[in-house]
Structure formats: structure tokens, C-alpha cells
Amino acid sequence: MPDTPAIEVTHLVKAYAGITAVNDINFRVARGEILGFLGPNGAGKSTTMRILTGYLPATSGSVHICGIPVASQPDEVKRQIGYMPENNPLPEDMRVSEYLYFRGRLKEITRRKLGPRIDEVLELCDLKRVRHKIIGQLSKGYRQRVGIAEAILAEPPVIIMDEPTIGLDPHQILIVRDLIASLRGRMTVIISSHILPEIEVTCDRVLIINQGRVVAQGTPADLRREVLGKSTYQVELAGDPGTLPPVLAAVEPTLQVTAQGEPDAEGFRRLTLSTERDAELGEPLLRSLSAPPYRLRSLSRAHPTLEDVFLAATRRSWDVKSSDLRKK
Amino acid sequence: MKHFFTLLSHEIRMLLVSASTYIAAMLFLAFMGFVFTSILENYSKVAQEVSPAQTFFQFFWFPVLFMVPMLTMKCLAEERRLGTIETLLTTPVTTTEVVLAKYGAAYFLYLALWCSTGVFFYILSKFSGDTRFLDAGPLIGGYLFIAVSGLLFIALGVFASSLSRNQAVAAILCATMIFGLIFGLSWLAGSSALNREVLQPVRDAVDYAQVITHRDDFTRGIVDTRQLLFYLSGTVLAIIFSILSVEAKLLHS
Numbered sequence: 307m308p309d310t311p312a313i314e315v316t317h318l319v320k321a322y323a324g325i326t327a328v329n330d331i332n333f334r335v336a337r338g339e340i341l342g343f344l345g346p347n348g349a350g351k352s353t354t355m356r357i358l359t360g361y362l363p364a365t366s367g368s369v370h371i372c373g374i375p376v377a378s379q380p381d382e383v384k385r386q387i388g389y390m391p392e393n394n395p396l397p398e399d400m401r402v403s404e405y406l407y408f409r410g411r412l413k414e415i416t417r418r419k420l421g422p423r424i425d426e427v428l429e430l431c432d433l434k435r436v437r438h439k440i441i442g443q444l445s446k447g448y449r450q451r452v453g454i455a456e457a458i459l460a461e462p463p464v465i466i467m468d469e470p471t472i473g474l475d476p477h478q479i480l481i482v483r484d485l486i487a488s489l490r491g492r493m494t495v496i497i498s499s500h501i502l503p504e505i506e507v508t509c510d511r512v513l514i515i516n517q518g519r520v521v522a523q524g525t526p527a528d529l530r531r532e533v534l535g536k537s538t539y540q541v542e543l544a545g546d547p548g549t550l551p552p553v554l555a556a557v558e559p560t561l562q563v564t565a566q567g568e569p570d571a572e573g574f575r576r577l578t579l580s581t582e583r584d585a586e587l588g589e590p591l592l593r594s595l596s597a598p599p600y601r602l603r604s605l606s607r608a609h610p611t612l613e614d615v616f617l618a619a620t621r622r623s624w625d626v627k628s629s630d631l632r633k634k
Numbered sequence: 635m636k637h638f639f640t641l642l643s644h645e646i647r648m649l650l651v652s653a654s655t656y657i658a659a660m661l662f663l664a665f666m667g668f669v670f671t672s673i674l675e676n677y678s679k680v681a682q683e684v685s686p687a688q689t690f691f692q693f694f695w696f697p698v699l700f701m702v703p704m705l706t707m708k709c710l711a712e713e714r715r716l717g718t719i720e721t722l723l724t725t726p727v728t729t730t731e732v733v734l735a736k737y738g739a740a741y742f743l744y745l746a747l748w749c750s751t752g753v754f755f756y757i758l759s760k761f762s763g764d765t766r767f768l769d770a771g772p773l774i775g776g777y778l779f780i781a782v783s784g785l786l787f788i789a790l791g792v793f794a795s796s797l798s799r800n801q802a803v804a805a806i807l808c809a810t811m812i813f814g815l816i817f818g819l820s821w822l823a824g825s826s827a828l829n830r831e832v833l834q835p836v837r838d839a840v841d842y843a844q845v846i847t848h849r850d851d852f853t854r855g856i857v858d859t860r861q862l863l864f865y866l867s868g869t870v871l872a873i874i875f876s877i878l879s880v881e882a883k884l885l886h887s
Contacts, residue, residue, distance in 0.1 A: 322886075359724045363885065384726045391724075395717030399651055411640045412725040456721070 310373035312337045312464050312494035313358065318367035320353050320518075327353045329518035330367070335511075337463070338491040342509030343498035344616055350518040351498045352392050355466050358496070359389045371464055385414065388457035392468040394450055398442035402433060402452055405441060406459060413460035423459065430488075431455040432481060447478045454482065464494045471504055483508050502613045514619045522619040529615045538564070538580040538608040539591065544573040545600035553600075554579065557590045574603050637727045638735055645739030649705070655743065658704035662697045662747055669693050670754045685769035687755070688853045691776035695816050695845075698787055702812060703805035705743055706791025709736040710880060714799040723884070733792065733877045741788045748780045771855040779852035783845065786865045787812055789872035796879040816845045 313335040320328040328350040335341045345351045356362040358369055360380035369376040371383045397405065403424060410420040428434050431451040436444060441452060450473065457465050471479050486508050489495055499505050505512055506526045514522040522529055547566055554561040560582045567576040581587065588607060596602040649655050673689050676682065710733070713719040722732060755773060794808035819840055822828065828837040848861045
């Protein structure tokens with residue numbers, strides 16, 4: 307069944323005693339896609355991932371991994387996934403290669419294939435130097451990579467990693483990012499992270515969840531447009547800002563000054579302009595603002611980062627929540 | 635049961651590299667050696683009615699009380715404390731396989747330790763040159779008792795370990811359960827609280843579950859299937875409860 311989505315989640319609900327950790331989540335992930343899972347602490351990211359792996363049962367809703375229902379065939383699903391839990395728990399008193407061998411045997415790799423596969427994975431994750439070391443003595447970066455090596459060991463079609471880059475230094479993050487990118491197209495990957503640029507660079511699609519609900523999903527570019535809904539420009543301009551609105555309206559009717567700074571010694575002040583329109587307005591702006599009585603020193607289009615999107619999306623759902631409370 | 639042997643060999647290996655195993659083994663052998671030498675001293679002073687093997691197994695409860703908790707306290711508690719149970723159970727293994735493998739490894743080690751005390755008797759027969767000291771009946775019966783009762787004790791230890799994520803709590807719980815099983819029941823059998831007519835069935839049940847009596851029977855060479863059944867059913871029950879406990883903890887985690 308190559309045309310079934312790798313992961314399909316419909317109306318997933320998970321309630322612990324009195325708390326609804328995951329509330330009616332729906333999403334699907336195509337094969338070979340890399341999905342980033344974003345959300346503040348306690349949003350339900352880890353819970354959702356645990357349900358996907360079959361480790362936790364869902365309260366209601368259904369999850370299919372490669373077309374196999376998790377609830378009724380957990381054993382079959384476990385053969386399809388490589389999972390690295392939050393905080394990456396590892397046994398303290400085993401050597402790296404022993405650990406990978408043991409895990410490989412549990413994941414039903416034959417003895418003959420396992421040896422070369424372990425070498426390959428150690429090479430991929432840059433672990434060759436520590437293969438005979440005891441895991442308990444490894445630094446955080448190495449431990450994290452052992453966890454990733456373990457997840458990709460059996461070459462499962464779906465890989466689920468809960469915060470794989472937590473506690474790594476920038477160089478190691480780069481290695482992990484390349485590693486995940488190298489899986490693109492071959493394996494479906496879900497990663498959760500707090501490091502937003504990480505997700506932006508690595509993932510094809512982002513899912514933002516807050517308080518158990520999906521608050522936004524799409525490619526990073528889609529999200530910017532959907533959540534922020536406007537583009538902003540930064541200009542440094544000398545001249546009277548009071549006369550600006552008609553000039554701006556001539557360029558684009560919805561263009562407005564949203565913030566303005568104090569003029570510096572040379573009379574330039576920093577202004578923020580924003581518009582609902584998505585099209586590039588740089589050129590007409592440049593033309594109309596550089597004519598007298600204005601002098602223009604710089605103009606740039608601000609690129610909202612995923613961080614802005616994330617904050618806007620999670621704030622939006624908080625607003626909804628607090629207005630709900632007021633109604634009651 | 636596909637992964638049982640992978641898990642079992644892993645568990646045995648983990649027990650063999652852990653320091654607490656060697657501490658348990660050393661304390662055990664030191665204590666048993668001490669018991670054995672004092673028995674021999676007594677025998678060399680005064681003629682005794684029973685064979686040394688019978689006296690030797692009378693002290694089985696003491697090593698059981700500290701050795702079983704030390705061997706089993708780690709097995710499930712440590713996995714849950716470190717969170718490795720999550721990685722373990724997201725591979726195609728079942729909870730039953732995991733619990734049975736841990737049980738199997740602890741039982742294997744328990745038997746291995748007791749078997750090493752067999753060397754005491756070998757040395758005795760070798761150097762005394764007298765086969766009377768090596769009375770086969772009580773010896774075989776005694777080791778059989780150890781093997782059979784060990785099934786239940788280790789299962790109780792595994793169960794205690796499944797209840798807590800703290801090893802110390804698991805160890806204390808395990809020691810308490812074994813103590814209750816051996817001495818609590820024998821105290822209950824001797825007390826007058828169960829003398830009333832209505833409590834007769836309870837009294838029968840308590841009389842049936844006397845570990846010390848079982849040991850005496852076994853070392854006398856009597857292998858009673860009712861007693862075997864007592865240990866086997868107790869073991870199965872404790873293992874089922876451990877599996878349920880691990881799974882219940884997942885549901886409510």
C-alpha cells in the first residue's frame with residue numbers, strides 16, 4: 307500500500323484523570339515527509355508521539371501508521387517505527403555497540419545484517435570513536451546521537467523523535483540536522499522541538515499545537531502568511547512622518563505606519579510599515595519615499611520568523627481560551 | 635516469545651556486570667560458609683541425629699531475605715526510573731516477555747548462587763572421606779526445595795519491583811513480603827486467633843502455606859505435589875500481577 311499516508315491521525319483525544327492532554331487532533335503525513343511538531347511545554351506533543359508509537363492508548367480517535375491501526379495491531383505498528391523518547395533514556399552500563407546490537411535484535415534484524423548495519427549507523431551518526439565506550443560515561447551530545455542511531459537502526463518507514471536536538475551544541479545540531487535531512491524522501495520523520503529555526507530549516511511541514519489542539523499547520527511560509535496575515539517593512543527615513551499616510555496610500559491602500567522611532571542626529575527615524583498584501587512593495591515604496599521632501603536611508607522587508615508565527619499562534623489560542631473562561 | 639531469549643541473555647548479562655549482584659553473592663557465600671563451618675564444628679563435637687544437609691537448609695530464610703531483594707529490586711524499578719521501559723516497549727516486544735525475561739534472569743542467578751554452595755558438600759565428602767556426611771536424600775530434597783521456593787520468592791521480588799520506581803522501596807517491600815510469607819504465616823498458624831470454628835477454612839489454608847514445614851518435608855525426602863502446586867500457583871499469580879502492574883502504570887503514566 308504505497309499510496310496510504312505514512313501517518314494518519316483522526317479525532318485523537320487523550321484524557322488523563324481530569325485533564326485533556328490531547329483534544330481532537332487531526333493530521334496526516336505523507337511518505338517521505340518531515341513534519342515538525344511545535345508547541346509550548348505541556349501542549350501535548352509528547353503524549354501525541356507516545357500514542358503514535360502505541361506506547362500509550364488513546365482515549366478516543368484513531369491513528370494509522372502506514373495504513374495499520376495502532377490500537378488493534380500495536381505489534382505490527384512497532385515494527386514500522388523508530389522512536390526516540392523525550393530526554394532520550396539509555397541504559398547506563400552498556401557499551402554503545404552492545405546497546406545497538408541488543409536493540410537491533412529486538413527490532414528483528416537478522417544477525418548477519420546487524421553487524422554491517424551497526425557500522426553504517428555509527429558512521430552516519432559520527433559515533434565510531436565511542437563505539438566501545440560505556441553509555442553512562444558519554445557526553446550529552448554523544449548520548450543524543452546514540453538515541454538517534456538507535457531510532458534509525460532498523461530502517462523503519464516512520465521515525466518519531468521527541469526533541470532530538472535538545473542539549474546539543476551548534477556543531478552537533480548541524481550534524482543532526484543534516485542527518486535528518488538525509489532521511490528525507492526515504493523515511494517519514496516527525497520531530498518535536500523548541501528550537502524554531504531548527505524546525506524551519508529541516509521540516510517540510512510544521513504543526514503547531516497548544517493545549518492539546520492543533521492551532522496552525524502548513525509549510526513555514528504558509529504559516530507566516532496565515533498566522534501573521536501581513537507583511538511588514540522597515541524603513542529609515544528623514545522627513546515629516548505626519549505627511550506620510552497619503553503617500554503610502556498611493557502605493558498601497560492598506561499600507562500603514564505601525565511604529566515610529568525618535569529621529570537621530572541626522573534626522574532619520576526608523577518606521578515600521580505593514581500591509582495586508584503579500585506582494586512585494588519594495589520597488590514602489592523606494593521610488594515614492596526617496597523623492598523630496600523625504601530622504602530614505604534604508605528599506606527592508608521584515609521576514610517574520612517561525613518564532614513570531616509560533617508566538618502569534620499560541621497566543622491566539624490562549625486568547626480563545628481566556629474568552630471561553632469569561633463566558634462561563 | 636520470539637524475543638524472550640534476546641531479552642533473557644541481555645538481562646543475565648546486565649546482572650553479571652552490576653555491582654549489586656556481586657555484593658549479594660559475596661554476602662551470601664560468606665554467610666553460608668559461616669553456617670556450614672559452624673555446623674561442621676558442632677558435628678565434630680557431639681554426635682547429631684540429623685544429617686548436616688538438613689541443618690544447613692534450616693537457615694535458608696536468612697540469605698533469601700537479603701539476597702532476593704538485591705537480585706530483583708533493580709529489574710523493573712530501574713527501567714521505569716530511567717525511562718528505558720519506554721524504548722523497550724516501543725519495540726515489537728510484549729510486556730509479558732519483558733517481565734518473564736527479568737524474572738528468568740533473576741531466578742537463574744539465584745539458582746547459580748545456591749548451586750555454588752554445593753561445593754561445600756563436595757569439599758566435605760572429599761576431605762572427610764566419609765560418605766555418611768553426604769546424605770544424598772536431604773541434599774537433593776534441600777536443593778529441590780530451594781529451586782521450587784525460589785520460584786515464588788523471585789516472583790514476589792519482581793512484583794515488588796514493578797510497584798515502585800524506587801529500588802530501596804522495592805527491596806524493602808520484597809523483604810517484607812517474603813518475611814510475611816515465611817514467618818507471618820507460621821506465627822499465624824501458632825496463634826490462637828484462628829481457633830474459632832468459623833475460621834477453620836482459614837486455619838486450613840494457613841496450615842497448608844507453611845514454608846518451614848515444606849522445607850522440613852523436602853529435606854526429609856518427601857516431595858508433595860500440593861506443595862509444588864502452592865509454589866507454582868503463587869509464582870504464576872505474582873508474575874501475572876507484575877505484568878498487570880507494569881501495564882497499569884503505563885495506562886496511568
